[in-house]
Amino acid sequence: MRKARHAKVLGWRWRSNPLRRHSDVVEAWIVLLAWTAATVLAVLAGVVGAQGAQRAVEHDRAGRLPVSAVLVKTVPGSGRDVVTGIRYDRVLATVRWTDRSDGKATVRTGTIDVKPTAKPGSTVPAWTDGHGRLVSAPVGRAEAMTRVVLAGTGVALVAGMTVLGVGQMVRLRVQRRATERWGAEWERVGRRWGHTTG
Template sequence: MRKIKRVKVLGWRWRRNELRRHSDAVEAWIVLGAWALATAGGAVAGVAGAQTVAAAQARDEAERRPATAVLLDTVPRGARDVAIGVDYNRVKAKVRWTDAQGTVRTATADVKAGTDVGSTVPVWTDGHGHLTGEPASPGKATARTVAAGMGVGLTGGLFVLAGGRLIRLRVERRATEQWGEEWEQTGARWGRRTG
């Protein structure tokens, strides 16, 4: 069996010819508009998303305060997970510190393995005096901001393209229905006998 080779002609919907229907031109404009809107809208959404994440990180880091805590538990030496071969040099242990208002607090913090009881360990607190993680480095903060912006931009652009695809399918379905109606009219005229 011979294989039929299909030839794709770029821009055929834009060219004038007798076979081009009005719906072909409408579809071409929908595709062009969807891509333009997805590109511009995705870029704007990405920048807005990145700015929102950057502002949230700046607020979060502005509230964090370094504190010195006293270790209350015995901390075991580092452990090794033999299944995956990872050494754990940080473990959870109970610590006590005094917050900015003078209240003595106790909680579990991530400390270096092998630290002795009574040793001082650095911790970070939030605006309410609760333990929180260490602030992200400038490189990590930038990476998070860029990743969030790209994610929001790509998601926004994909939603626009999906909407354009749905509109295009509706136009294509309507064009097929019109073609079927025209064919029925033409077929009825061909079926008449003359003579």
């Protein structure tokens, strides 16, 4: 048995023909407007999201101050996982540094991760939050750029998909109303056809 072929005609809703309903034209406009609005809004939201992420990364980087710390001692056994035996490329260590954030020199100690080859008494880089607390190192330029791009892309996708979703809901509502009208008209016309048969 041969399969029936269905030819897809692009833009059929825009072409004038006797089978085209008013709802087909309305649907075509809804689709066009939804895609246009989704594209524009996605670009704008993506730019705003990327700028917000950029400001957050710059604020985070600006709040971390570098200090030179002296390695006091490493935490015993922190270079290898006791269960799996995996060696880590960083180990926990106690460090000492001079904090000048409050205007006077205060010696502080804390724990950071260092390379396993670092020896007690050596100088290691550390980062503080400007209030004497140790924090992790700021993100590098490549990671900061990745965060900005991902944030912008994510916001753009969410904004665009939201607009497309709303457009699809409106389109389905128009389709449903057209189908209801078509059904009501079929009921009216179908009764007359029924009387002429037989």
